[in-house]
Amino acid sequence: MEEYEDVSEKDPEKTLQQVERELKRVIQQIQILQGRKQMLTSKRDKIKDSIQQHKSAKLSQKDWDRKDFPWSEELKEKLQSVFKISKLRAHQLPTMNATMSKVDAILIMPTGGGKSLCYQLPALITKGVTLVVSPLVSLIEDQLMGLKQLNVEARMLNASCTKEEVNAVHFAMTDAKSPMKLLYVTPEKLAKSKRFMSKLQKMYEMGRFARLAIDEVHCCSQWGHDFRPDYKFLGIMRKMFPETPILGLTATATARVVNDVQKILDIQGCLLLKASFNRPNLIYQVPSELKNIDYIFLY
Numbered sequence: 243m244e245e246y247e248d249v250s251e252k253d254p255e256k257t258l259q260q261v262e263r264e265l266k267r268v269i270q271q272i273q274i275l276q277g278r279k280q281m282l283t284s285k286r287d288k289i290k291d292s293i294q295q296h297k298s299a300k301l302s303q304k305d306w307d308r309k310d311f312p313w314s315e316e317l318k319e320k321l322q323s324v325f326k327i328s329k330l331r332a333h334q335l336p337t338m339n340a341t342m343s344k345v346d347a348i349l350i351m352p353t354g355g356g357k358s359l360c361y362q363l364p365a366l367i368t369k370g371v372t373l374v375v376s377p378l379v380s381l382i383e384d385q386l387m388g389l390k391q392l393n394v395e396a397r398m399l400n401a402s403c404t405k406e407e408v409n410a411v412h413f414a415m416t417d418a419k420s421p422m423k424l425l426y427v428t429p430e431k432l433a434k435s436k437r438f439m440s441k442l443q444k445m446y447e448m449g450r451f452a453r454l455a456i457d458e459v460h461c462c463s464q465w466g467h468d469f470r471p472d473y474k475f476l477g478i479m480r481k482m483f484p485e486t487p488i489l490g491l492t493a494t495a496t497a498r499v500v501n502d503v504q505k506i507l508d509i510q511g512c513l514l515l516k517a518s519f520n521r522p523n524l525i526y527q528v529p530s531e532l533k534n535i536d537y538i539f540l541y
């Protein structure tokens with residue numbers, strides 16, 4: 243460090259030059275440190291990512307298809323007696339076993355593949371309530387109609403609910419004797435209702451917050467095609483409810499989106515399950531011999 247005397251005593255011009263020089267050196271050092279900070283931050287993030295990927299890979303090596311879990315018998319029984327389904331499709335049992343084991347998971351399965359069953363059935367055989375976040379009221383209404391036909395106790399909370407309906411659901415959330423197994427909400431409801439969040443906290447403290455299922459989970463990510471700002475709010479759920487397993491479901495997510503979703507939801511290292519998108523019943527044909535006019539006649 244350069245030594246300079248008191249400005250008031252001698253040549254102030256000279257002192258100023260000394261200070262300027264010293265300042266320049268400090269700025270250079272800061273730039274060097276900032277560069278080093280950037281380098282270390284990126285190195286740290288890469289190491290973290292690789293640790294989480296390793297965790298995910300280790301989880302996926304477990305045999306989630308087993309049929310000897312403590313809940314396996316009941317799961318099979320309810321599948322047939324309530325849902326009238328005799329056989330599970332690929333990835334359904336592993337997803338159910340993972341969420342029943344309180345392991346966070348993301349399931350990627352094509353539309354109509356049977357994602358909903360992966361949380362509806364576990365909901366029936368777990369104590370408490372499964373909270374389902376779904377982006378559209380119309381989708382929720384469809385699911386509720388289907389569940390009603392199966393005599394499954396499911397409710398929803400949205401902006402059009404009456405005061406009485408809201409009170410009844412709030413009461414059921416913290417009533418140990420309530421038969422309600424599934425509660426559907428829109429992400430906006432979660433993000434905007436402090437009263438609902440405090441009920442959820444109470445439900446959790448009572449050991450009744452069975453699991454959080456997030457439908458169309460790609461909506462969390464800005465890299466996805468359907469970003470919904472209120473989905474970002476779900477990022478606080480893992481910290482608020484550390485014991486509640488999270489299950490994200492989507493039909494469309496690139497590796498980048500899945501990675502981003504895991505970060506946003508704070509479930510890095512979760513189990514990733516991806517069903518095949520191969521549809522053997524669909525055949526694509528490109529007839530090469532036809533002329534343009536033939537195509538017109540074809541249609």
Ligand SMILES: Nc1ncnc2c1ncn2[C@@H]1O[C@H](COP(=O)(O)OP(=O)(O)OP(=O)(O)O)[C@@H](O)[C@H]1O
Nearest residue numbers: 327329330331351352353354355356357358359493
């Ligand atoms: N193992 C199964 N065997 C027979 N039918 C099934 C099975 N699993 C689910 N289904 C039926 O398949 C249909 C589609 O299921 P579901 O709505 O859960 O699909 P999804 O993957 O959630 O679709 P989306 O992407 O549109 O939300 C439903 O009628 C459901 O009852």
